[in-house]
Amino acid sequence: MKTLAELFEHTLHDIYYAENAIAKALPTVSKAVTDSKLKQAFDDHLEETKGHVQILKKVFSSVGLKPEGEKCDAIEGLLKESAGLIEETSGTALNAGLLAAAQAVEHYEIARYGSLREWAKVLGHDEAHKLLSEILDEEKAANSKLTNLAVAGVNKK
Known part of the structure; x- marks a missing residue:
């Protein structure tokens, strides 16, 4: 890749793969947790x-x-x-571990969508900029929800 347009295209294909992979993985993660609020957060994020x-x-x-x-x-x-x-964790430690792993995914997505959004703006892709901003806002909200779940109870348990 030698241009911003090529980098934008590559990263767009990358995040498309990532979102599809996340959608496939979330049901397994949701099934593994025992905290009802965390399970609901994973189920909600699957739909998102x-x-x-x-x-x-x-x-x-x-x-x-x-x-x-x-x-x-x-x-x-x-x-x-x-x-x-x-495979390696159980009980309440599994809930905390999967919540932290989910936040790592959210942080990755926030970084990718933030970059893509700004690149779209620079490249004059106004519609893409608007749509990517929408996704970025939802990813930030999902991360905030996970943080609140961690602080309010999952980590304490």
Whole structure:
């Protein structure tokens, strides 16, 4: 990649892959936790993630690209970490561990969407900028919800 446009396109394919991988992993994570509020947060985020995939399709369309994923090593590693926690951890420690792993995913998404949004603006992709801002705001809200769950009880248990 030699241009911002190429970097934008690559990263857009990367996050599309990531969102689809997250959507596939969330049901397993939700099933593994025992805290009802955390389970509900994961279930809610699954629906939000499915919505992000649909919004990303609009982003692709708005910039004249086909919605395709490109393997994202970062999300693969983060999801592998979650799978490892499910195998190696139990009880309330599992809840805290999976909550922390989910926040790592959120932080990754926030970083990616923040960059994509600003690159879209620089490249003059106004519709993509608007749509990416929408997703970024939802990712920040999801991270805040997870933080509140951690502080209000999951970590204390």
